[in-house]
Amino acid sequence: MKNLTEREIIESVLKGNHGDFALLIDIYKDRAFTLLKKMLKNEMDAEEALQDSFLKAFNSLSSFRNDAKFSTWFYRIVYNTALSIIASKKRKIQMEMSSVEDHFDLGDFDDRIYASSENSTDYLLKIVDRLPVRNALVIILYYIDNLSLNEISNILNISLVNAKVLLHRSRNELRELIIKHNYQEELL
Amino acid sequence: MKVTDEILNKLIDNELNDREIKELHRLIKYDEVALSKVKAHQMVNSILKRINVELAPEDTTSKIMERISNSLLIKERKNGFFKFIISSFAFMIIFIVGYLISISGKIYVSETPSKYSEIIDKFVNFFASFNIALDNELILIIGGVLTVMLLISGYFMFEEHRSFKNKLENYL
Numbered sequence: 109m110k111n112l113t114e115r116e117i118i119e120s121v122l123k124g125n126h127g128d129f130a131l132l133i134d135i136y137k138d139r140a141f142t143l144l145k146k147m148l149k150n151e152m153d154a155e156e157a158l159q160d161s162f163l164k165a166f167n168s169l170s171s172f173r174n175d176a177k178f179s180t181w182f183y184r185i186v187y188n189t190a191l192s193i194i195a196s197k198k199r200k201i202q203m204e205m206s207s208v209e210d211h212f213d214l215g216d217f218d219d220r221i222y223a224s225s226e227n228s229t230d231y232l233l234k235i236v237d238r239l240p241v242r243n244a245l246v247i248i249l250y251y252i253d254n255l256s257l258n259e260i261s262n263i264l265n266i267s268l269v270n271a272k273v274l275l276h277r278s279r280n281e282l283r284e285l286i287i288k289h290n291y292q293e294e295l296l
Numbered sequence: 297m298k299v300t301d302e303i304l305n306k307l308i309d310n311e312l313n314d315r316e317i318k319e320l321h322r323l324i325k326y327d328e329v330a331l332s333k334v335k336a337h338q339m340v341n342s343i344l345k346r347i348n349v350e351l352a353p354e355d356t357t358s359k360i361m362e363r364i365s366n367s368l369l370i371k372e373r374k375n376g377f378f379k380f381i382i383s384s385f386a387f388m389i390i391f392i393v394g395y396l397i398s399i400s401g402k403i404y405v406s407e408t409p410s411k412y413s414e415i416i417d418k419f420v421n422f423f424a425s426f427n428i429a430l431d432n433e434l435i436l437i438i439g440g441v442l443t444v445m446l447l448i449s450g451y452f453m454f455e456e457h458r459s460f461k462n463k464l465e466n467y468l
Contacts, residue, residue: 133361159363162364236347251344276305292339
């Protein structure tokens with residue numbers, strides 16, 4: 109495997125070495141797939157969206173500005189691709205996508221998830237899967253991709269303040285669930 | 297100081313200064329509820345750091361590269377077709393211009409002979425050889441109709457390409 113930086117890979121692809129694009133795919137495919145699965149809640153759709161996203165990125169690579177970060181640019185494509193799939197399938201998640209006022213409405217799910225969880229980690233990760241889409245995306249981009257809130261706001265096309273609100277609100281709600289089930293006592 | 301959501305998030309993000317941290321420590325020493333909140337918030341943060349990346353299917357890279365190769369092939373074919381159309385335009389324009397020059401050239405050469413007259417003569421004679429075909433009215437009509445059709449289809453192709461490009465840019 110070639111040992112090239114992202115910038116070098118992009119330059120190489122733009123020079124006509126199209127095969128080098130596979131290196132970029134290998135870097136981002138898993139993280140983008142995680143993001144897409146959280147948005148589309150379906151493995152097959154996520155796989156299709158993943159391929160479409162990389163194809164779009166390849167076709168518009170010449171418009172990528174070198175002063176920008178590739179991850180931010182690419183995740184924006186991934187996010188928009190997922191949004192268009194959602195729109196085309198007319199999924200009823202408008203409530204989740206419409207505003208920053210998203211709130212958790214777990215209903216009976218919390219009890220079911222709690223009953224089926226082995227420990228606090230298992231429980232919380234299952235709850236993350238039930239988060240409103242944008243809350244889940246902010247968490248993934250922040251914790252898995254280590255992106256800054258500024259970068260996240262660019263990807264999701266929301267203000268920096270809204271990105272911060274989504275992250276903090278998610279943490280606060282998850283904290284209340286931890287307290288509800290007294291999991292914090294596991295900490296010494 | 298109260299243990300608010302804002303303070304807890306600042307604690308997690310390392311945005312509290314030394315004085316605020318000391319005050320928070322003093323507070324949770326005597327307040328069980330505040331201590332629970334801090335513990336739970338830290339727990340959330342540490343668990344979220346452990347979210348697993350889901351692996352994409354193994355053949356993802358090869359599938360995407362295959363689609364890229366196919367799209368490049370289609371692009372090449374489209375470019376070939378586009379080049380064919382442009383070449384046809386160019387050829388027709390040269391043909392018509394040449395014909396017009398050959399008519400006007402005859403007059404020009406005969407009236408003002410110069411040192412370039414020999415070159416112009418050759419040029420005129422070359423295009424004059426097409427005169428036999430162009431003198432035929434039917435061929436001229438067909439040529440004219442084809443040119444108009446090509447110009448119109450070329451215009452629509454260009455417009456479609458431009459609107460698609462704009463859509464793509466807006467989408468991205």
